[in-house]
Amino acid sequence: MSDVEKSGFLAKVIGPKKRWWAYKARSRRLPEDYRTAVEAIERYLMHFVPTDGESNAAMFEDLADLFEQAAANGTPIREIVGEEPVEFVEAFVQNYSEGGYVPARERKRLTDAVAGAAGERTGTQDKAV
Incomplete structure (x- = not known):
């Protein structure tokens, strides 16, 4: 480099x-x-x-x-x-x-996806995982 x-x-x-x-x-x-x-x-x-x-x-x-x-x-x-x-x-x-901190972003993504799957609103727009 x-x-x-x-x-x-x-x-x-x-x-x-x-x-x-x-x-x-x-x-x-x-x-x-x-x-x-x-x-x-x-x-x-x-x-x-x-x-x-x-x-x-x-x-x-x-x-x-x-x-x-x-x-x-x-x-x-x-x-x-x-x-x-x-x-x-x-x-x-x-x-x-969290922009480049993949683990934090992925934790949030997982949490939101599970909450959405459980019928809970997360305050963010649900997106397919």
Whole structure:
């Protein structure tokens, strides 16, 4: 992958470069344990992020906000992410655009289809699955 392709890919995946680098600088300033947790979450998110750059930028900025506040308050990492980090990350991601986040979109599609099949109105137009 060329530098131009990487640049376009990064812009698409994580949003504008300036916001990405600002997020990275913030995460580097976190205390070591918090930084390690953020880096692990970031790695996981890089596999499942929506394709909407603005949502991604906001998502990573909010992740930095959350961990900065927790570090400032002395909140233990387990109080932030709980015992199941995957569940935490998946719940966290659901607050952002579902446009490119296939699992969330497919969960909604399944839920709507089953509700429609059960004769329940979902508030959205039923479409064949």
